[in-house]
Each structure stands twice: as structure tokens, then as C-alpha cells.
Amino acid sequence: EADIYQTPRYLVIGTGKKITLECSQTMGHDKMYWYQQDPGMELHLIHYSYGVNSTEKGDLSSESTVSRIRTEHFPLTLESARPSHTSQYLCASSGGQIYGYTFGSGTRLTVV
Amino acid sequence: GNSVTQMEGPVTLSEEAFLTINCTYTATGYPSLFWYVQYPGEGLQLLLKATKADDKGSNKGFEATYRKETTSFHLEKGSVQVSDSAVYFCAPHRSYSSASKIIFGSGTRLSIRP
Numbered sequence: 685e686a687d688i689y690q691t692p693r694y695l696v697i698g699t700g701k702k703i704t705l706e707c708s709q710t711m712g713h714d715k716m717y718w719y720q721q722d723p724g725m726e727l728h729l730i731h732y733s734y735g736v737n738s739t740e741k742g743d744l745s746s747e748s749t750v751s752r753i754r755t756e757h758f759p760l761t762l763e764s765a766r767p768s769h770t771s772q773y774l775c776a777s778s779g780g781q782i783y784g785y786t787f788g789s790g791t792r793l794t795v796v
Numbered sequence: 797g798n799s800v801t802q803m804e805g806p807v808t809l810s811e812e813a814f815l816t817i818n819c820t821y822t823a824t825g826y827p828s829l830f831w832y833v834q835y836p837g838e839g840l841q842l843l844l845k846a847t848k849a850d851d852k853g854s855n856k857g858f859e860a861t862y863r864k865e866t867t868s869f870h871l872e873k874g875s876v877q878v879s880d881s882a883v884y885f886c887a888p889h890r891s892y893s894s895a896s897k898i899i900f901g902s903g904t905r906l907s908i909r910p
Contacts, residue, residue, distance in 0.1 A: 690839075717897075725834075725883050725903035732897065774839050778898075781889050782847045784830045785898055787839035 687711070690775050690788035697765055697795055705760045705791045707775035716758040717785070720744060721772040733758055765795045798823045802886045802901030809876055810909050817871040817904050819860075819886030827888035829853075829862050829869040830898070834883040843871075843884070878908045 688709040697703055709716065718731040729742030733752040747769070748762050758777075762769055772792050776785040803818040821827070828847045832840040844853035846862035846869065853860050858873045869886060886901040 725905065727885070727900045727903075729897065776840075778889075781828050782845075784828065784842050784845055784887070784889055785832075785840070787832075787841070790839045 688775065688777055688786050688788045690773075690791050692791060693789060694792050695794070697793070699764075699766055699795055701765050703762050703765055703793070705773055705775075705793070707758045707760070707788055708756050709758075709777045709786070710756065711777060711779065711786065712755065713777035713779050713786075714755065715778040715780075716752070717776045717778070718742070718748075718750060718758070718760050719774040719776065720746065721774055721790075727774070731760065765793075767795045769793060770795050798827075798888065798890060798899045800886055800888055800899050800901040803904050805883075805903070805905040806907055807904060808907045808909065811878055812875045813908075815871070815873040815876045815880075815906070817884055817886075817906070818868070819870055819901060820866070820868045821886070821888045821899075822867060823888045823890050823899075825890055827890040829860070830887045830889060831858070831860055831869070831871050832885040832887055832900075834885065834903075836882070840885060876906075876908050878910055881906055881908045 691706045714735045716733045719727045728744035730746040731750040774790045775788040800821040830845045831843040833843045834840045844855040846853040849864035851862045883903045887898045889898045
């Protein structure tokens with residue numbers, strides 16, 4: 685079944701650690717996105733990609749980085765986690781304007 | 797630029813009440829319009845969509861009509877249930893050349909009392 689997967693669902697990690705949040709989709713979508721969701725629910729675009737080897741920063745400045753080496757895989761990395769990175773991270777992909785986005789279940793990150 | 801204004805929450809209703817969540821947008825060109833729903837602890841799910849003027853999207857008893865003249869896409873349901881408690885996001889989606897980004901509203905939290 686075509687879908688989009690995020691791992692882990694929950695992560696508690698110490699300050700200064702390097703972490704990678706995984707996102708994979710089986711739909712063959714070129715366009716993929718990372719959103720950060722604050723406790724007030726608002727979604728902030730932090731990274732996006734329109735295809736392999738294409739990555740762009742989003743509207744909200746983020747210390748994270750992303751890569752897109754394969755169509756199906758769009759991981760997000762934090763080199764040195766800080767408590768201010770505590771948030772929910774949502775990955776999405778799109779097959780085009782009329783289809784909208786398909787979201788993963790999210791990763792809730794807590795940095796202590 | 798593109799933007800969306802969504803009814804502020806939280807909205808609290810009794811079961812079987814009528815629901816309206818207002819959404820208006822500004823966008824260049826001709827966007828597709830979406831409503832997404834987020835249940836507690838989960839990612840967003842597509843609830844319904846409309847891709848051209850006067851189209852009505854519907855799903856799970858929810859409806860919304862693409863009103864180009866008023867640039868609106870209000871979400872309605874005739875009789876809400878406790879299971880409808882969630883956060884709802886209005887989202888126009890416009891693609892042009894290679895760019896394709898959805899602009900999300902700020903979300904409306906809906907709570908339904910038994």
C-alpha cells in the first residue's frame with residue numbers, strides 16, 4: 685500500500701546529541717516537505733524538495749539540514765540537539781496541486 | 797502573496813450540533829482547496845478537497861464548497877459527533893512552474909461534548 689512513514693514516533697534525547705529523523709514514501713512523489721508544528725498547532729515549513737538532489741529552506745529558519753539522494757527518502761538531521769528543538773516534526777509528500785499532501789504520523793522530539 | 801485566514805478556536809459544541817468553520821484565502825491564480833484534520837497524537841489527514849470553482853468536496857459528513865467570488869472554503873457538518881474532536885486546517889494549494897507549496901491556516905481546535 686502506498687504510504688509515507690516517519691521514524692521514530694517519539695524520541696527523547698540529551699542536549700548536544702546528533703539525531704536524524706527518517707521519512708520515506710512509497711508513492712514515487714517528487715515533492716517532499718518537512719514541517720515543524722508548535723504547541724499552538726501552527727505548521728511551519730522548514731525544508732522542502734522538488735526531486736533528487738534538490739533541497740530548499742522553508743519559511744521558518746531552522747538549524748536542521750536535509751538531504752534527498754533517493755526519491756523515496758528525505759531525512760532531517762540535527763547536528764547538535766538543543767531544548768529549543770523540542771517540537772513535533774511532520775513529513776509530507778505531494779503528487780501535485782490537485783492531490784494535496786500526504787502526511788506521515790510525525791515524530792515528537794524532546795530534547796532534555 | 798498567498799495567505800489563508802481561518803476561524804480561531806477553540807470551538808466547543810454539543811453532540812449533534814451544526815458546525816461551521818470559516819476559511820478565506822488569497823492566492824494568485826487558481827488554487828486547489830483542501831481541508832485537513834489532525835486527531836490527537838497523529839499527523840494530518842486529508843479530509844476533503846475541491847479543485848475548481850463551485851466544486852463541493854465531501855467526506856465523513858463534512859462538506860465545503862469552492863467559492864471563487866468570495867475566495868472562501870467554509871467547512872460544514874450537519875450533526876457533529878464526539879469522534880469529530882480534532883484540529884482542522886484549511887489549505888489552498890497552488891502550483892506554478894516547479895514550485896508547489898500549500899499554505900496552511902493556523903488550525904481550529906474542535907471539541908465535541910457528549
